[in-house]
Amino acid sequence: MVKIFRHLGQRTLNMIQEAGGMVIFLLEGLGLAFAPPFRPRRLLQEIYKIGGKSTLIILLTAAFTGMVLALQGYYTLRKYGSEGALGAAVALSLIREMGPVLTGIMVSARAGSAVTAEIGIMRITEQLDALDTMAVNPVQYVVMPKLLAGLLAVPLLTAIFDVVGILGGYLVGVVLLGVSSGSYFASMKQSVVALDINGGIVKSLVFGLTIILVACYKGYYTEHGAEGVSKATNQTVVLSAVLVLAWDYILTSFFM
Amino acid sequence: MIKIVNLVKSFNGQVVLDGINLELPTGKITVVIGKSGVGKSVLLKHIVGLLHPDSGQILVDGQDIAYLRGASLRAFKLRLAVLFQGGALFDSLSVYENIAFPLREKTRLPEREIAQRVRERLTQMNLAPEVETKFPDELSGGMKKRVALARAMIQEPEIMFFDEPVTGLDPPMTNTVFHLITKTHQASGYTALMVSHDIPEVFSVAHQVAMLHQGRIIAAGTPEEIQSHSDPMVQSFIRGEVDFLEA
Numbered sequence: 342m343v344k345i346f347r348h349l350g351q352r353t354l355n356m357i358q359e360a361g362g363m364v365i366f367l368l369e370g371l372g373l374a375f376a377p378p379f380r381p382r383r384l385l386q387e388i389y390k391i392g393g394k395s396t397l398i399i400l401l402t403a404a405f406t407g408m409v410l411a412l413q414g415y416y417t418l419r420k421y422g423s424e425g426a427l428g429a430a431v432a433l434s435l436i437r438e439m440g441p442v443l444t445g446i447m448v449s450a451r452a453g454s455a456v457t458a459e460i461g462i463m464r465i466t467e468q469l470d471a472l473d474t475m476a477v478n479p480v481q482y483v484v485m486p487k488l489l490a491g492l493l494a495v496p497l498l499t500a501i502f503d504v505v506g507i508l509g510g511y512l513v514g515v516v517l518l519g520v521s522s523g524s525y526f527a528s529m530k531q532s533v534v535a536l537d538i539n540g541g542i543v544k545s546l547v548f549g550l551t552i553i554l555v556a557c558y559k560g561y562y563t564e565h566g567a568e569g570v571s572k573a574t575n576q577t578v579v580l581s582a583v584l585v586l587a588w589d590y591i592l593t594s595f596f597m
Numbered sequence: 598m599i600k601i602v603n604l605v606k607s608f609n610g611q612v613v614l615d616g617i618n619l620e621l622p623t624g625k626i627t628v629v630i631g632k633s634g635v636g637k638s639v640l641l642k643h644i645v646g647l648l649h650p651d652s653g654q655i656l657v658d659g660q661d662i663a664y665l666r667g668a669s670l671r672a673f674k675l676r677l678a679v680l681f682q683g684g685a686l687f688d689s690l691s692v693y694e695n696i697a698f699p700l701r702e703k704t705r706l707p708e709r710e711i712a713q714r715v716r717e718r719l720t721q722m723n724l725a726p727e728v729e730t731k732f733p734d735e736l737s738g739g740m741k742k743r744v745a746l747a748r749a750m751i752q753e754p755e756i757m758f759f760d761e762p763v764t765g766l767d768p769p770m771t772n773t774v775f776h777l778i779t780k781t782h783q784a785s786g787y788t789a790l791m792v793s794h795d796i797p798e799v800f801s802v803a804h805q806v807a808m809l810h811q812g813r814i815i816a817a818g819t820p821e822e823i824q825s826h827s828d829p830m831v832q833s834f835i836r837g838e839v840d841f842l843e844a
Contacts (some may be wrong), residue, residue, distance in 0.1 A: 366780075378702075413788035471685035475647050475699050475752070 350548045363558050365511025373481040391452040392494025405503040407509025416520050419455040427524035429532035431510035436541045440503040445548035445585040453556040456575040460560025461570035484557045540596035547588050552581040598623050604653035613639050615812030626789040628799045630807035637792035678754035682761040684745035686733040692744050693729035699752045718747035739770035750781050759791035775802050
């Protein structure tokens with residue numbers, strides 16, 4: 342019994358230590374954004390790697406999500422004779438919840454895992470040490486541009502997700518199921534308010550920063566060779582997906 | 598002059614360096630030999646500032662580098678270069694970009710001057726100009742080591758560190774790398790610390806040899822002195838005798 346409590350206590354302490362480590366890592370990373378030398382090219386490269394390369398998967402996920410929402414929403418709303426509110430239902434679901442959350446999870450799966458693997462390999466092959474011995478701060482050179490890229494790219498990807506999702510919903514609701522095009526957009530315009538959009542933006546900023554922070558931290562502190570990189574990559578995907586959902590609940594409770 | 602005084606380092610309660618005392622004479626190559634896993638690379642990483650000692654001092658020109666921070670630590674790092682065991686080439690950059698990297702980061706030289714210096718180093722390392730567009734994963738082990746040496750040498754360091762520079766190379770390439778180290782040392786006269794277990798090849802490049810065993814320097818002297826050292830552990834290592842405790 343004592344053993345179980347000791348084990349649980351140790352696990353809890355480790356988690357608190359890791360959370361503290363991540364906060365310090367984040368502050369160091371963001372703080373270095375204001376210290377010279379500035380490398381705008383590195384930031385653009387990372388925006389392309391994290392944002393640009395995730396666009397296709399976001400387009401696909403968004404289109405199918407919007408289509409499914411329209412399909413489900415149509416048959417539910419029809420029971421109450423409210424098919425005209427389909428546009429509002431699709432748009433609100435996407436802008437408030439599905440857009441930021443699914444973008445976050447997809448970015449975590451595609452870019453988060455890639456970031457951990459890249460930094461982890463740099464760690465085990467001593468590339469980070471090489472930077473350090475060349476008087477180049479590895480956090481400033483490798484981590485900071487990725488954090489900024491996450492902050493910039495994820496909200497943009499979320500906006501793309503929302504728009505494509507609404508168009509996917511239009512395709513199913515209006516083109517296939519016969520809802521009036523005018524009522525699809527009119528109900529959307531009537532129901533969606535600035536708070537919904539602002540909430541979505543705040544969520545996507547927090548998710549973007551969380552995903553890339555976890556990815557960079559896990560990669561930077563990778564140990565034990567190739568197996569360590571594989572473990573760190575796995576932990577990144579699981580932890581960032583769980584954190585996205587946890588943050589979603591916390592932020593939703595603020596915006597409701 | 599680099600002086601290591603009573604350096605102690607433990608990992609998870611296991612003592613790796615147990616009071617290291619060693620002097621690296623200016624302008625000379627000092628080679629630390631010893632079995633694999635004995636802590637040679639740990640010692641090197643302390644001197645380049647990648648690890649911090651539990652206790653003891655690493656004095657460079659009388660200044661303890663373990664306590665350097667900020668601009669003074671950066672100034673110290675600008676004086677040194679490291680050839681890592683696996684080369685540590687940046688795999689997202691081409692050979693040219695790898696070699697040019699320290700100049701682009703540390704200096705404000707125009708790109709034309711950088712290009713000229715990169716080509717000079719490629720020639721010095723007997724590397725063909727076509728190599729410069731290749732990426733590290735397209736190179737053989739020996740080429741990677743030579744590109745890494747070119748990247749280190751382009752910084753014109755005062756102090757040079759070699760971490761197992763010939764591990765995994767075939768005998769001709771081992772000799773080539775040692776020849777290039779000797780050649781670059783003659784050209785620039787840097788102070789060097791090399792950690793290696795390649796006996797007897799290291800005796801050809803070393804001015805001073807020290808043997809690390811069980812966390813301590815058990816013998817130090819010229820290559821000739823070490824080869825005729827009376828300590829049975831030193832002789833056993835040099836002769837490559839089977840370690841019955843590990844076998």
